[in-house]
Each structure stands twice: as C-alpha cells, then as structure tokens.
Amino acid sequence: MSSLTDSVFILVVVLDLFLLASSRLNAAIRAVALQGALLSILPVLIATAEHHPAHTLLLAGGALVVKALVIPWLLFRAIREAAIRREMEPVIGFVSSMILGAVGVALAFVFSRGLPLPIAGQHEFLVPTSLATVWTGLLLVVARKKAVTQVMGFLVLENGVFVFGMLLSGIMPRMVEAGVLLDLFVAVFVMGIVMFHINREFSSLDTAKLSALRD
Amino acid sequence: MILRACFQVGLFLLLPPLLLGVVNRVKALFAGRQGPPLLQLYSDLAKLLRKGTVQSRTTTWVFRAGPIVGVAAVATAGLLLAVAGEPALVAFSGDFILFAYLLALARFFTALAALDTGSSFEGMGAAREVTFASLAEPALFLALVVLARATGTLSLSGMLGPGLPVAWGEAAPALVLAAIALFVVALAENARIPVDDPNTHLELTMIHEVMVLDHSGPDLALILYGASLKLFLFGAIFTRLVLGFHFESVLAAEAVFVVGLVGFAALVGVVESVMARLRLVRVPQLLVGASVLSVFGLVLLLR
Amino acid sequence: MLVLLVLVPLGLGALALAFRDNATRPLFMLAAAALHALGVAAIWASPPPPGAGGYLGVDPVGKLALTTATVLFLACAVYAQGYLRRRSDRDNRIFVGGLCVLLGAMTAVGLAQHLGVMWVAIELTTLSTAPLIYFDHDARSLEAAWKYLLVCSLGIALALLGTFFFALSGAAPSGPRSLFLSDLVAAGPALSKPWVRAGFVFLLVGYGTKMGLAPLHSWKPDAYGEAPGLLGALLSGGVTTFAFVALGRVHQVCRAAGEDAFPRDAFVAMGLLSMAVAAVFMVGQRDFKRMLAWSSVEHMGILSVGLGLGGAAASGAFFHSLGNGLTKGVLFLSAANIHRAFGTKQVEGVRGAARILPLSGPLFLAGFLAVTGTPPFSPFFSEFAILNGAFGGGRYVVGALYLAFLGVVFIGMGATVLQIVQGEPSSGPRPDTEDTWLSAGPPLVLLGLVLALGLFLPRGLRELFDSAAALVVGTGS
Secondary structure, three states, X not given: OHHHHHHHHHHHHHHHHHHXXXXXXXXXHHHHHHXXXXXXXXXXXXXXXXXXXXXXXXXXXXXXXXHHHHHHHHHHHHHHHHOOOEOOOOXXXXXXXXXXXXXXXXXXXXXXXXXXXXXXXXXXXXHHHHHHHHHHHHHHHHHOOEHHHHHHHHHHHHHHHHHHHOOOOOOOHHHHHHHHHHHHHHHHHHHHHHHHHHHHHHOOOEHHHOOOOOO | OHHHHHHHHHHHHXXXXXXXXXXXXXXXXXXXXXXXXXXXXXXXXXHHHHOOOOOOOOOOHHHHHHHHHHHHHHHHHHHHOOOOOOOOOOOOOOHHHHHHHHHHHHHXXXXXXXXXXXXXXXXXXXXXXXXXXXXXXXXXXXXXXXXHXXXXXXXXXXXXXXXXXXXXXXXXXXXXXXHHHHHHHHHHHOOOOOOOOOOOOOHHHOOHHHHOOOOOOHHHHHHHHHHHHHHHHHHHHHHHHHOOXXXXXXXXXXXXXXXXXXXXXXXXXXXXXXXXXXXXXXXXXXXXXXXXXXXXXXXXXXX | OHHHHHHHHHXXXXXXXXXXXXXXXXXXXXXXXXXXXXXXXXXXXXXXOOEHHHOXXXXXXXXXXXXXXXXXXXHHHHHXXXXXXHOOOOOOHHHHHHHHHHHHHHHHHHHEOEHHHHHHHHHHHHHHHHHHHHHHOOHHHHHHXXXXXXXXXXXXXXXXXXXXXXXXXXXXXXXXXXXXXXXXHHHHHHOOHHHHHHHHHHHHHHHHHHHOOOOOOOHHHHHHHHOOHHHHHHHHHHHHHHHHXXXXXXXXXXXXXXXXXXXXXHHHHHHHHHHHHHHHHHOOOOEHHHHHHHHHHHHHHHHHHHHHHOOHHHHHHHHHHHHHHHHHHHHHHHHHHHHHHHOOOEHHHOOOHHHHOOOHHHHHHHHHHHHOOXXXXXXXXXXXXXXXXXXXXXXXXXXXXXXXXXXXXHHHHHHHHHHHHOOOOOOOOOOOOOOOHHHHHHHHHHHHHHHHHHHOOOHHHHHHHHHHHHXXXXXXX
C-alpha cells in the first residue's frame, strides 16, 4: 500500500512539471483534473487510526466531485466560449518554467527536512509534494498570460494546500474540508464569472490585453 | 566465458539491422500495410557495399573519415555496454562518461562530414542535430546519474548488472522516471519521431537525414549500420533497465534480453506511429522535460 | 449576541440580493449600518461573553477595529443613499448585497478567536467585494476586478497554508491541537518553532497581500482607482484594518511561541518598503484616485512599522488604524464627489474643485492634510507616537527613513491635491453633481471625528490602544 501512496505523490509532482511545460490548454485541464482525482483518493490511502472513516470518505468524495469533475467542466466551458486552444509564449518561457519547477521541487524536499513533523506516522512525501505543488501553482499564476491558465495555477496551488491539509484531517477534520473545498469552489466559481465578462469585454482571455491600468 | 563474450559481440554486430526492420514493420502494420521484410536492412547494406562511391570535389578526407569514425566509435561504445546483466567486455568506474563521449565523437564526425560538403542543407541539418544533442546529452547524463546513485556504482556494468534488481526494490519510482527519460533520449539520439522523421523526403524538415544526404555506396552502408548500432545501444540500456530482474541461467537472461530488445524496437515503432513530429521549437522543451524528470528522480534518491 | 452582530448584516445582505426594488434597496445598507452601530455601542457599554462556542469573542484589538468599521460603514451607508440614487441607471442588487455581506465578514474577522474562522471571514471579504469593483461595467474596472480577485485569492490561499502550518505546530500529542487563539497562545513555547516560523512567512505574505503591503500591493492602485469611491473608502478604511488585525493575531501567536524577533523585523522592513514605494509612485501621479490607493499603501506601511517597533509605537499604530480608517473615508468620498462633478479622474482635467464643490473640495484638501499627518488632526499624533517609539527605542535609521518617506509623500500628494482643489474651474459642475447633505455630509462628519480625536483623545480610547498593543506585542519594545 505504501508504494501505491508513493506513486500517487510522485505522479502529482510529475503532473505539476507537465503543467509547467504544456501549452495546449486541453491537455493542461485534463492534467489538472487527473491531479484532482489523484488527490481525492489520497485521504483514503493515508488514513490512520485517528481518522474517522465517514469523514475521510466524505472528504475524498467531495474532493473528487469538485476537483476532478466540476472545476474541469467549468474550465472546458471557459475555453470553449473563448475559443482558445493554446497558451502562446508566456512571460516565463516553458523551458525556464520547467527548470524553475524542478528547482522548486528540489528545494521543497530540502525545506521539508527542516520541518520535523510533530505527528508520527505521516507519509514522508506529503510535505514536499505539498510545497512543490504550491510553488508550481505560484509559477503558473505569475508566468502565464491566459486568464484560464492563471486560474489553473490557482487550482494547482489549492491542490498543494489540500495535500498539506491532509496532515491535519485527523485532528481538525472540519477545518480541512471547509478550508479547501469551499475556498476552491467559490473562488473558482467567481473567477469563472469574471472570465466570462473578460471574454465578453475584450473578446479574448489574454490577460496581456488587461494592461490599460498602469502608473 | 569466452563463448559468452563472442556471443555478445556477435549479437551486437549482427542483430541491430533486425531492430530497424522491426521498427519499420510495426510502423507499416499501424498504417495498414504489409511492410518491408524484417531482414530488409541486411539486403540494403549488402547492396550498398557492392556499389561504388560518388564523392564531391569540394570534400576532403573529413568526408571520407566521417562514416568510418562514426561506426568505429559506436562499435567501441558497444564494448562498454553491459548486456543482459553480465559485465561488459570493458568496464571501469566512470565508463558511462566514455560511453556518452564515444557517441558524441561519432556524432561530431558525422556533423563535420556534413559541413565538409559545403552544402547549406547539410549545414542546416548539422546545426539542428548538434543543438538537440546539446540538450539530449545532459538528459542522458542525468538519467545515468540516477541509475548510478540507485545502484551505488559508477560503471555501466555495475548499473546494469546485479545491483539493478536490488535498486528496483528500493527506489522503483526514481528508476521509472529515469527509464522514461532514457526513452526520450533514445528517441532523440536516434532521430526518431517525435524529434525527427526518418521517412521525410523534404530537406527542410530533416535533421539527421539531411546530414547524410551526400554519402553513397559503402559510406552510406556504414552510416546506416552505425545508426542501427546506436539504436541497439540505447535499446540495450533501456531494456536492461526495465527488465532488471535477476536471472539464474545465462541462457534465460540472454533470451529475455533479445526479446526485450525486439519489444523496445516495437515500442519505438508504436510511438512513431501514434505521434507526429514536434515542431522544432518544442523539441528543446521535450528534452528539458526529460532532464527535469531525471532531476526529480535524483531528488527522490537523495532525500 | 456576538453571533447576531455577524449574522444580521449577512442576513440583510441576503435579503438585499433577493429584494426587487432598485430604488429602495439601499435602505438595507442603512439598516445594517444602524443595527451594527447599536451592537458595537452595546459592546462598549458592557462587554459580552464569548459567543458561538468560543469562536467569537471581544478583545481590545477587535473592539477597536469594529469601532472603526462601524463608524465608517455608517457614514458610507448614508452616502450610499445619495450615490445609488444618482446611479439609478445601474442595478445595485449585487452592490448593496455585497456591501452588507462585507460588513458581516469584517465583523467576523474582528470577533474571531479562531484562526480558521478568521481566515474564512477574510476570504469572504475578498469574494464579496471583487464583483463590486466591476460596478461601472467597463474594461478598466474589469481589469482591476480581475487583478484584485486573482492576487487576493492567491494571498488567501497562501494564508490558508500558513494557518495549516500553525495548526501543525500545535499538533504534537502534548500540544493544544487547536486553532483557537487562546489555546495557541497558552501553549506558547510548546509550539514547534520551525512550523511557527514557516507559518508566519506564509501568513505574512497572505494577509500582507490583503493589507496591501509592498511588495504585495500590486492590486491596490488598480482596484482602488477603478472602484466606486464608496467601495474604495470601505476597502481602504475597513478591510485593510481587519487585515492588520489578522496580522496582529498572527504576531500574538508568534510572540507566545518565542519567535517574535523575525516577525518584528519583517514588519518594520515591509512597512518601510511600502512607505518607500508609495512615496515614489505618489510623486507626479496623474490619477487622483490611484494617488489615494498609494496613500493607503503608505499608511499600511506606517501601521506595519508601528507594529514591528512595539511598545509605544504599537499603541500609536492602533491609534493610527482608527484615524486612518476615518480619514480614508473622508478622502475617498470627497474624491468620488469630485470625480463625478468633473467626469474625470485625471489631474489635468480637474481644476478649482473648491469653487465648484464648496464642501467636497475643501474636504478633500482637509483630508489630505489629515492623512499626511498635519496637526491638529489625529494622524499627526499617531504618526508622531510611532516616530517617538522609533527614536526612543534607539532605531534611528528606521525613524529617519520613516520621516523622510512621510515628507516625500506630503510633497507629492500635496502638489496633486492643491492642483485639483485650487484655481479657476474651466466650467461649471455637471448636472446633478452638486454637493448635497447626503454626498458631502458623511465625509464632513468623518473629518470632524478625525479632528476631534486629534484635539481630545478620550481616556477610554487611549486605554484601548494601549491594551490592544499590549495584547499583540507585549509591553515594552
């Protein structure tokens, strides 16, 4: 079982690196959906004796529905309405993003050495995966021009926070659920509405066009 | 012992054209065609050896040396290769660096021969090939470093030898990532789709093919043979990495190895059939992606 | 009772969203403001016990922030009646509903004694105000709304990670295992220091983004510049104050864990950086609403410096949060009036505001004087207290830089404001934009309060500032 959990964490990081490299929005949305699905089975895999089984299943089910189904559906609709398929050359190029992402993954492993877990029996990949995913999300938001990719970056960042929240789901279950799923869903929902307006106003989802305001 | 060494050398020298035949057969099957016979490349080589050479007046000894050094270097690299879990004929600590640089030497002379013709098309091909090679080499090294770290040795024979099953037991995810990276490097070094299309006849889309456009007769035979040897080399590393089990009998090991090689060739054929060639600006991203995967594997091993 | 204080505005907001009549919907805002003011007055009269199972509770920090918010919101609610009547062409459903929800969310932040509840409430302030920035429905305000939403959501997500880190610092079997502020502070040295340190970094970035400290301030000029002035007043006077409260709570936990050296240095550094950045961009600013946004960045920097210096300076910082909140109300509301009268936010297009708007023009000027720390307005005393704390504690470089930046801001802002307010107007005011009691009354009242606080600071308030500072940074610097 532990090697399966290992593989899930590693696959999450590999998906992060893939997202940094991909310019095709369809593939990127599918990768985010897959990452969400993987993360939703993690609570089941790492549940220990402290966890309440009903809570774990509720969290897993909720995460699966929101992260792997609803949000990708919203994103697909957004790109269909805006008729965009690719991210053109972003602010930080694809190769540089990948390299920065790899550096971030390495640093995440280094930093998590310095953060000893006070709760015993937790998976050792949990903190590095979480930090690496947060870093990837930040890179995506900062480096990309299309609004859809920026929202995806935000989603990936939330995925990283979700992974971390699983450390706490034994002692503070409601915090994790409320914190992450609500935040994610509502924020992305609002962003979806704003993206709809952006598309209508600018006839594009290219945030490079959102540059009229400057000093 | 001597018998085994002879068998290995014989396998290395005689099997490679069959691998290319397998690749072409698989591609044809995907396309719904019958395809050329599996032993087609042998016939092609024989035919080419019988023909005469045509050499341009603008070329020098470099042009003639290119194919020869190409095959010689690759064949020498083959001596360093551990086959089927047994040690290679020549093995010492750090021999994987020599391995990589022998391949680089072959590529260097091929590119020089291309530049020697003074034609712009060959020059363009040489420039592209060398650019991609400069990205593929770090990827290759990183993948081999992952392997070295996992098995704890710096020799190819050690990396692909008895330490490998143990490494799979301890560090399987890192080795999977290294295997994927190696496969991508293999595709890049052997000029296969998605990096280069070996069947294209449009010079502007060629990378490797255009470098060898001016060679004819025995020179071309040497080039084709060298390319197949290179495919064998990468296939051997990949196959041994993926099928890194411990075998009791030598016969079983060798048999599994040959079957694995054929499987590798089939896999290359499948990849060539289902993917299209990437735009040239995307190839660096692919190769850096392979490097990044190896780096991640290394991070997993070093933590 | 505390639960009611949060739920009543939220409920009125929900009702406003469902209400049909555009013309009378603004009254919901007035109702929410009035009821909220009553509630806060009751809190002053007799401190209520903690509510909602300990998740909500009143302490000096929260009480101060709530007072600021309720006075500001009341003024803005009155202003909104006139404003929304003048903008009756627009559907104000989301505007009124969102502002009522904002009041409820801000109250929740002030009352929260649980870091998780606090986080949810701050998230709610972002989500409820982002659509409101888009009230004008044009390309520029859409761009501002997008940047605001994205940057603040990003910050909030990082703050969630920081909150998780704090939770983990207390998650050892012998630890408090809770996110209640009192539990974490009581556990103190038992908290795992690396986690507290790492959590502080994320929480500083997260809540600092919400507060608008440099270098996390990029959304502010756009958002405050494009939002309606009413919203700008509430954001810069209200929401940033509560983000400051959140940072104060974070600091409480860090201090209890013994990890407060780095946080205080970080606060001073980011505060000075904010003041510097604001000073640079304030000079020669072409858009007077963006100028107010930079002023907000500057004042958040001042608050941060005060918090980082500790002791008397922290007390001054809390005093400043009250004064700043009210003064921003004056500035944004009067700027909104000027904007509407002249039809432009660009400085070139506005001259002689004092002639055309006999109340708003001088109010804008007076607000400028107040916000840059001119006596006898209250910001002078609070900024002076911070300066005193700096020099008194031997932080001469900090004090000198602080003074220098304040000076540059005064000159830069002054040039712009005087240009707008003085001179001969090129034409008369546009129709239906003259000063009325509804449009100029609220900022006038707010200015009066700012002046009054400067002239005479009631002892009750002074004690409140001191106890808030003692709670967050401890006594002594």
